[in-house]
Amino acid sequence: MTPLPPSNPSKKLSIDCLFVAFICFVLFSLQLGNRPFATPDEGRYVEIPREMVATGDWVTPRLNGVKYFEKPPFLYWLQACSFKVFGLNEFGMRLWIVLFATLGCVATYAFGRSIFDRTTGLMAAGILATTALYFSLARLIILDMVVSTWVTLALFCFYQALSKPASQNRRLWFYGFSAACAFGVLTKGIMALAVPGPLIVLWLTYTRQWRLVLPLYFVGSCVVFLAITAPWHILVSLKNPEFAYKYFIVEHFLRYTTSIHARYKPVWFFLPITLVGLLPWTTFLYDAWKTFWGRRTSPLYSYLWMWIGWVLLFFSVSNSKLIPYILPIFPPLALLVAHSLREACQNRSHMVFYRHSFVMIILGMLGFIVPNALPEVLDEKIGLIPYIYGLSGLFLAHGFSVVICLKRDSITSALSSIGVTAVIMTVILGAAAPHVQRPSLKGLVNIILKEQKPGEPIVSFLTYYQDLPLYSQQRVMVVGAKGELDFGTTVEDTTEWIVTEEAFLQKWQAAQRGGHKIWAVGRLHDVEVFQRKNTGFHFGITSIDGPNVLFHN
Incomplete structure (x- = not known):
């Protein structure tokens, strides 16, 4: 009898990864382009890349022509490439988020296969992809899905590196850890270090495994990290002296420790978000916790639960809370739920x-x-x-x-x-x-673009509509509502298009006298109140869409 050829685990792993990637990509892509860009997030994270392409400046992010240093540029760069390929297209611009969500599921499968078994890994990937929160955020252009995937890859690489003896293989896993952390920093800043760093220290201390850290390949890992993160941070600092204060102090330290961005929520905010976001798999958390408690001295189970616990604690004590922040706990939750379900089926x-x-x-x-x-x-x-x-x-x-x-x-x-x-x-x-x-402004902007003549400005009236410059693909005049544009107006002269209500009224009346048209979008109530306060303000309504009105002089 001819012996069967030996199996190839690497080939099976690759086939499984491709299978998981295909299924998840199809799932996340369904109905992906069936809605306009959501505001404010999608409007912002598509407009900044659009302006990069329009200006050719890929170092200094700008929003409606104003310097914008709240986040690093990695996702902007990817989105700018998509804009060059697809143009202003909802499906095409959401594609990178779908790809990173898919990568997160593939990484969860690979990690699950490595620490448990193939079936548990496949179940974990399926659970992660079909949880309510992960699926919803896999189709929304925000930074959190991207940075969550980098954090997952970083913690996966670290655990794998620790389990290897001193070798080239171990070195590559540590380099993978450094690269994932670096790309996380280039996506959303220091937060990408604040999750894995303290978690690893706590876990090594709890399990008394500090001896396993060496050899760490520290020099090579630092070179990898700095090669990815340093160039942009150096270039943007040289071009913009004000960058360091805004980026490091305001957007990292003050955002976390104060309510500067008015995003305060109670300390328990993320607990119900997690329970609802994990549906329909939430009920299996109880059994996953029971399994852990019976094996709490296990380095593996403590690694996964401390991953969850540290992320919950870190963001819960912060003074700035948004639902997507909690996304990094979903891969370990999926792994634990999958393992618990696997044991329940076996028993x-x-x-x-x-x-x-x-x-x-x-x-x-x-x-x-x-x-x-x-x-x-x-x-x-x-x-x-x-x-x-x-x-x-x-x-x-x-x-x-x-x-x-x-x-x-x-x-x-x-x-x-x-x-x-x-x-x-x-x-x-x-x-x-x-x-x-x-409500999106896409319909109102289409009306403007059909009627607008060269040189006729578009106004965002008493509200900064993130999708107005995006869908019109031009800088708009913002009246009486700086919002997140405020910092940029203090470091450059933006008075030409970021104007007060008084300056706007003068421009409006001057355009009327000169026979020039100005197109404006605002809330109908705001427009009517403004007219009552300024009797010389006359306007005509072109269209009303929900709470928003398109009007002109």
Whole structure:
């Protein structure tokens, strides 16, 4: 008999990674271009790259022509490349976020396969991709998905490096750790070090494994880190002397320690966000915690749980909190939930799934009751009601289907039901996305561009609309609302297009006398109040879209 050829683990790993990447990419790409850019984030993170392409300056980020030093440029550079290829296209500009979300799932699979087994790794990737928060942020142009992926890769590389003997392989894993940290810094600043750095120190101290750190290949790792991070920081500092104070002091130290950006939330803010964001897999956290508590001396379990705990603690004590900040805990959560589910299936533990079905049924019932009993909860998001009912019906049907599967002693079918429910949930979330974000100016801008003649300015009136310069692809005049443009106006003369209400009124009246048209977008209420205060202000309304009005002189 001819012996079978030996298996190739590397080839199997590569095939699995390609499979996970393909499935996740397709999942995240569905309905990706079915909505305009969301404001403020997507408007900002597409407009800055657009201006890089328009001006040819890829060192100094600018927003509506004003210097903008809140974040480093890595995502801007990627988005600028997309703009060159796709132009102003919602699908094309969101593609990099989809790719990084996909990379995060592939990394989670590879890590899970390395520390547990292939099945657990595949389950972890599937769980991560179909959690409510990860899926939603995989389709939104923000920095958090990108930096979360870099943090995941960094912590994965560090754990792998520590498990290797002194060798070229160990050296490369440490270099991978340094590179991931460096790209994280180039994406969102020092936060990319504040997550893995203290976590590693705490974990090594708790597990008493400092002896495993050496050899660290410190010099080579520093060279890799500085080669990636230093060039831009040096160049932008040389071109902009004001950069260091704004970037390091205001946007790192003061943002974290004060409420300078008015993003204060209570210390427990991220706990409900995590529980809701992990749906429909949330119920399995209890069993994952029980597994850890029974093996809390294990370096592996403590590494994953300390990863989660440190990220929660770090952002919870901060005075600046936004929902996406918590994203880095989702890969380790997915790994722990996958491992817990794998053990539950092997042990044929029905109680784990009964508990899950009970919670799903309760959530489904609440989804039908709350919108009717407390309509003010949805406020102006009335368009979400059909999707809430859809999710509620899905959760109810799923909860009962799991019970039926368990009555037939089919745990595999129960697990399959959860997976199918998770995928259907992502489809509903994708369809609901346009109703969650703020009203877009895309329609009003299209009207302007059809009528606008050369030299006619566009005005953002008493509000800085992030998507107004983006969709018009030109710098706009901002009246009485500097917001995040404020710092840039203090270091350059921007009085030509960042103007006070008084200066705007003079320009408006002068244009009327000269027969020149000015196009402006603002809230109808603000325009009417301004007219009552300034009797010489006359305007005509071109179009109204939701709370926003397009008007002209």
